[in-house]
Amino acid sequence: MEFSDGKTIFIQIRDWLVDQILTGSLSPGDKVPSVRELAIDLEVNRNTVMRSYALMEQEGILDNKRGIGFFVSDHARERLIQDEKKLFLQEELPKLVHQVKVLKMVPADFKKLFDQLNENQNENK
Amino acid sequence: MEFSDGKTIFIQIRDWLVDQILTGSLSPGDKVPSVRELAIDLEVNRNTVMRSYALMEQEGILDNKRGIGFFVSDHARERLIQDEKKLFLQEELPKLVHQVKVLKMVPADFKKLFDQLNENQNENK
């Protein structure tokens, strides 16, 4: 995993794990890497990983069993889809609409997005 | 103007001015507020505003006349539309497509976006 600027590292780690839960790489009940193990793996400090895990525990997507480790909570996926979708529609979409307008973008610029939207719709039929 | 976390202040100031250029609140040749004036207005330090202006000068969207002030460069708008659009299509759109997929969003979620896209297309006819 590579880190970019613009977002703090512990948030990027959180987002990276969230993505794994949403895509199914991590399933409810799965144990996530130990704080020390992941820190070594990502070449960051233990405390930084700890901060990511503490945040995710507070968000209700990780459960903590002291002395054993952190685990993906039972309803992590549903909760994430609900919360992240709400966040997207309320925070990101308005900015996106504005950007589309001032940059004078047209449907052709969004072909990939359309294809993906149609796939999602067909899957739910 | 209010500052949010996640991005540094001097970048947020830059983005705020860029938006004013793109929407037409600021036009090529216009003088932007002096470093000291804007600092007081936004309740930040002179050096922070200076950093935003220096960045925008480097991006070629502000011209600097020592002793006089900073001015919106002649081709700021075209340059911004080109650069920001490229950045959007290469960096943001791929993330957006991925998010749309994992959050299982459908066309209805994007109604506002569609309306805006169609408006843009009609304006260019």
Added chain:
DNA sequence: TTTACTGTCATAGTATATTATGACACTAAC
């Protein structure tokens, strides 16, 4: 009980963004 994992906490050090402030140089207008 010992061992080897786990999380947790505290302390100190580093890097960076931001602030606070003063001093200096350029430009225009009086």
Added chain:
DNA sequence: GTTAGTGTCATAATATACTATGACAGTAAA
């Protein structure tokens, strides 16, 4: 030339994210 605006630079102080490291406590298995 003086004045009042402009940008520019340097210094020191603060806040926060991150690092480095050690010590302690809970858990499970040998």
